[in-house]
Amino acid sequence: MKTELPSILGVGIRRIGYELKSYIRTPDAVFFNFFFPLMMLVIFTAAFSNLEIDVPGAGRVLTSADVYLPAMLAMGVLVSGTQNLGIDMAIEKHDGTLRRLSGSPISPVSYFIGKFGQVFVSATLQAVAIVLTARFVFGAYLPETIELWLTFAWVFYLGLLASSILGIAISALPRSAKSANAVILPPILILQFISGIYLSFTTLPEWLQNFASVFPVKWIGQGFRAVFYPDQFKSVELGGDWFLDQVAIAIAIWVALGVVFTLLTFRWVKKS
Amino acid sequence: MSAIEVMGLTKRYKDFQAVDDVSFSISRGETFVLLGPNGAGKTTTIEILEGFRTRTSGEVKVLGQDPQKASRAFRARIGIVQQSAGDLGRLSVRDTITHFASLYPNPRKVEEVIEAVGLHGKASEPIKKLSGGQQHRVDVALGLIGNPEVLFLDEPTTGFDPEVRRAFWEVIRGLQQEGMTIMLTTHYLDEAEELGHRGGVIVDGRLVALGKIAEIGGRESRKPEVSWVEAGVQRIERTDDPTLFIGELSKRIGSAPENLQVKVPNLEQVYLQLITDHRNGVKIED
Numbered sequence: 127m128k129t130e131l132p133s134i135l136g137v138g139i140r141r142i143g144y145e146l147k148s149y150i151r152t153p154d155a156v157f158f159n160f161f162f163p164l165m166m167l168v169i170f171t172a173a174f175s176n177l178e179i180d181v182p183g184a185g186r187v188l189t190s191a192d193v194y195l196p197a198m199l200a201m202g203v204l205v206s207g208t209q210n211l212g213i214d215m216a217i218e219k220h221d222g223t224l225r226r227l228s229g230s231p232i233s234p235v236s237y238f239i240g241k242f243g244q245v246f247v248s249a250t251l252q253a254v255a256i257v258l259t260a261r262f263v264f265g266a267y268l269p270e271t272i273e274l275w276l277t278f279a280w281v282f283y284l285g286l287l288a289s290s291i292l293g294i295a296i297s298a299l300p301r302s303a304k305s306a307n308a309v310i311l312p313p314i315l316i317l318q319f320i321s322g323i324y325l326s327f328t329t330l331p332e333w334l335q336n337f338a339s340v341f342p343v344k345w346i347g348q349g350f351r352a353v354f355y356p357d358q359f360k361s362v363e364l365g366g367d368w369f370l371d372q373v374a375i376a377i378a379i380w381v382a383l384g385v386v387f388t389l390l391t392f393r394w395v396k397k398s
Numbered sequence: 399m400s401a402i403e404v405m406g407l408t409k410r411y412k413d414f415q416a417v418d419d420v421s422f423s424i425s426r427g428e429t430f431v432l433l434g435p436n437g438a439g440k441t442t443t444i445e446i447l448e449g450f451r452t453r454t455s456g457e458v459k460v461l462g463q464d465p466q467k468a469s470r471a472f473r474a475r476i477g478i479v480q481q482s483a484g485d486l487g488r489l490s491v492r493d494t495i496t497h498f499a500s501l502y503p504n505p506r507k508v509e510e511v512i513e514a515v516g517l518h519g520k521a522s523e524p525i526k527k528l529s530g531g532q533q534h535r536v537d538v539a540l541g542l543i544g545n546p547e548v549l550f551l552d553e554p555t556t557g558f559d560p561e562v563r564r565a566f567w568e569v570i571r572g573l574q575q576e577g578m579t580i581m582l583t584t585h586y587l588d589e590a591e592e593l594g595h596r597g598g599v600i601v602d603g604r605l606v607a608l609g610k611i612a613e614i615g616g617r618e619s620r621k622p623e624v625s626w627v628e629a630g631v632q633r634i635e636r637t638d639d640p641t642l643f644i645g646e647l648s649k650r651i652g653s654a655p656e657n658l659q660v661k662v663p664n665l666e667q668v669y670l671q672l673i674t675d676h677r678n679g680v681k682i683e684d
Contacts, residue, residue, distance in 0.1 A: 131470055131503050144489070144497045151488040151524075223485040229448065230544065231473040232501045303484075397452050398411075 134233045141232075141240025142247065149210075149244055154307075159210045160248060163202040164256055170194045171264045184356030191264035196350030197323045198256055203282065204323075204343050206249035207289025208296065209314050211241060215297035216306035228394030245290050246283070253282060267354070274353050281349030281373060288342040288377045291384025298391065322347045328362050335364055345376040400459075401426045401548050401579040402447060407456035409442050409603075416442045418603040419456070424596075426547075429570070429580040431594035431611065433587070435673060439603040440583035444552050447581065448478050461547060474502050477546030479538050479554055486536060487526035491517055494525060495539050502544035515539045515569055531562040538569060549573065551582040555589060567592050587665045599669060601676045615668035622662045626655035 149155050174190035181188060218224050227237060260266035269275060300309040318324055320334055321343035327335065338344045351359065352368035360368050402424040409417040417439045424430040434440045445451040446458060449465035449472075458465060463472050486494055495512060499505035512521050515535040520528060525536055534554075541549060551570075555563045570593055573580065584590055590597055590611055597614060599607040607614045621636045624643055628651065637643040640660045647655055663671075 129471070129474075129503055131474060132500060137501060140497065140500050144493075147493065148488050218485070221485040222480060225450070226480050226485060226540070229450075229473065229478040229480065230498065230501045231470040231503075233470060395450060397450065 131231055134235050135239070137232060137236040138239025138243070141236055142243030145240045145244035146247060149248060155210060155214070159205045160252055162205060163198045163252065164259060166201065167191075167194055167198040167256055167260060168263075170198075171260075181356050181358050184358050186267060186356065188267075188356070189265065191260050191266035192354065195256070195260045195266050196354045197347060198260075199253055199282070199350050200285075200321070200343060200347040201318060201323045202249060202252045202256060203285045203289050203346050204314060204318065206252055207245055207286050207291075208293040209310060210248075211245060211290050211293030212296040212299075212310040212314070213306045215241070215294060216300040216310065217303045219297065220300070220303040220306075225395050234392065234394065241294075242287075242290055246286060249282075249286050269353055277349065277370065278353045281346060281353070281370075281377075284374065284377045284381070285342065285346035285349070288380040288384065289346075291381060291388060292342065294388050294392070295384055317341055317343050320344075328364065332364075339364075339376070342377050342380040345373045349373040399426055400424060401428070401461060402430075402581065403457070403459040404443075404447070405457040407443065407446065407458060408454045409439075409446065409451070410454040415603050417446070417453075417600075420598075420600065420603075420605045421456075422598050422605065422608055424579060424581060426579050427574075427577045428595045429574055429582070429593055431590040431597035432581070432583045432600060433585065433590050433597055433669060434583075434600035435585060438600045440585075440600055441552055443600065444550055444581065444583050448476070448550050449473075474504070474544055475547050477541040477544055477549045479541035479549065479551045481537070481552065486533070488524055490522050490524055491528070491536055491539075492521040494536065495543055498540050499543045504545050505543050506545045508543070511539045511543050514542070514572060516565055531558055534558070535566070535569075538566070542573070546578070548579045548581065551580065553583055553585070555584070555586065563589070587669055591665055599672050601673050604676070606672050606676045611665065614665065615672055619668045619671055620663055622660055625657070625659045625661070627657040628655065 171189075171191045171194055174193070177188075177190040177193065179188040179193070257268065261268050269278070296310060296313070300306040317338075320330065320338040321327065321341060322330075322338070323343070327338070327344065327347065330338070335344075348363065348368065349370065351363070352370055352373075360366065363369075400423045404423065405421050407417055407420045408415075420439075420443060422430070432440050432443060442451060446453050447460055447465055449460075449468035452466055461472065461475055463469075465472070489497075491512065492508065496508050499508055509518075509521075512518055515538050517528075517532060517535055517539070520532060525533060528536070538551075538554070541551070555566055558566065567589070570580065570582075574593075580593075582589075582593065594611040596609060597611050598605050598609075599614060607616075613620070621638060622640045623634060623636050624640050624647070625632065625634045626647070627633070635643065644655070644658065644660070
């Protein structure tokens with residue numbers, strides 16, 4: 127009789143398919159995680175359609191789509207990672223999913239490959255949809271150099287990793303499956319307001335900017351602005367530059383803290 | 399060889415003794431039923447064997463291993479039928495079972511398992527759309543899919559229609575014929591009689607009886623009971639040999655005794671007596 131367990135990576139990859147299938151069949155997740163940032167892009171762009179910012183020396187005028195594109199991409203990273211995993215895993219802790227899995231020979235590593243895989247696939251598709259809509263429906267400007275797109279890629283995926291890990295961490299907060307939405311959504315909404323997604327970050331009071339800088343979302347948004355805004359805009363940022371090195375460090379610290387926290391706290395089931 | 403060995407198992411919470419010095423063993427291929435009222439310690443015991451709970455003291459071996467240190471390889475050899483908790487639902491019966499099959503080294507065939515639990519007509523339906531009884535059959539299917547050597551079922555038919563329970567018993571009988579070792583808890587005595595080879599009765603954390611289902615409680619508690627009406631008075635007498643007793647009785651009365659009945663205490667009566675005796679502090683021998 128075969129006794130060799132299926133490989134951790136192989137099971138993990140099958141988990142990605144299983145998680146994606148579950149995700150697209152969950153209307154709440156598809157609407158509030160997948161389509162929400164796209165919808166907000168459409169609403170903001172339409173609402174401020176008269177907006178035109180002339181940037182001396184940039185050689186182009188910023189429209190509302192240009193202004194909101196990086197913010198909505200950052201929102202996508204936050205909702206696809208933190209919000210999606212925070213709610214999803216809180217529910218799985220309380221509805222018996224983790225208990226059922228813990229009774230099977232699956233490795234927690236496979237489980238997490240499935241979770242991260244689902245986030246990475248859905249967030250990538252979401253970002254593509256946002257960028258294409260901004261470009262082809264609203265005529266937003268897209269960067270033309272490989273270098274800027276590479277910056278986008280590392281900010282996006284590093285940010286997504288931090289955002290996902292933050293989601294795993296906050297999934298510990300809700301005390302029941304029913305309260306998952308109510309507990310997870312408000313902090314995420316507040317984080318969006320103070321991190322420059324709905325409101326322009328530079329118009330916030332300085333103490334609030336400093337507070338928001340503790341969290342990764344502000345840095346992700348800043349990284350995206352560096353990609354999509356004319357370089358002249360950096361003078362408006364806190365400190366007058368994009369500080370991409372700080373963006374990388376801040377997000378990486380979140381990833382590291384999150385990994386340690388998850389390794390220390392994650393249990394399939396609390397044994398009593 | 400024993401599939402499961404439990405020696406002096408004790409589980410203490412702060413001010414509550416959930417399981418108190420329980421010992422039993424289960425042979426390979428045997429179906430063992432743990433009976434007891436609600437809150438008696440059945441679930442705590444089975445969850446310790448499943449590796450979901452830690453124990454305070456005692457020795458526990460499932461397939462020769464300590465379930466508290468359950469490895470993935472150990473998990474592949476046992477099956478746990480979980481209580482449906484609403485965690486499944488969006489994917490179809492077949493997709494879900496197929497996925498779980500992929501977690502095991504040596505799974506059963508998905509279609510055969512679907513057939514065995516009687517869900518072949520519903521295989522493409524999302525689990526959410528099934529009735530409660532049908533959803534529970536998915537739980538059974540997921541407990542079986544890894545082709546376990548030992549299967550654990552904790553109150554598997556609570557809340558079932560009589561019809562669904564009978565169908566479920568048929569599934570279990572099929573597994574018994576294959577030689578699977580099964581441990582189940584229940585508070586239904588008919589279920590214990592239908593399915594169990596051996597069993598134990600647990601009351602307030604203590605095992606008060608252990609043995610073959612047909613012999614639980616010992617000979618004394620199973621003594622047939624003869625009742626009749628004599629001179630307008632209801633009489634009851636317990637005897638090892640009712641035939642001889644009735645013969646003598648008829649001779650004494652001079653005619654056939656009025657309202658004559660012979661009853662052999664069934665499991666339910668024995669069980670209820672065991673619980674009463676235990677709570678009244680009567681010392682019971684196995």
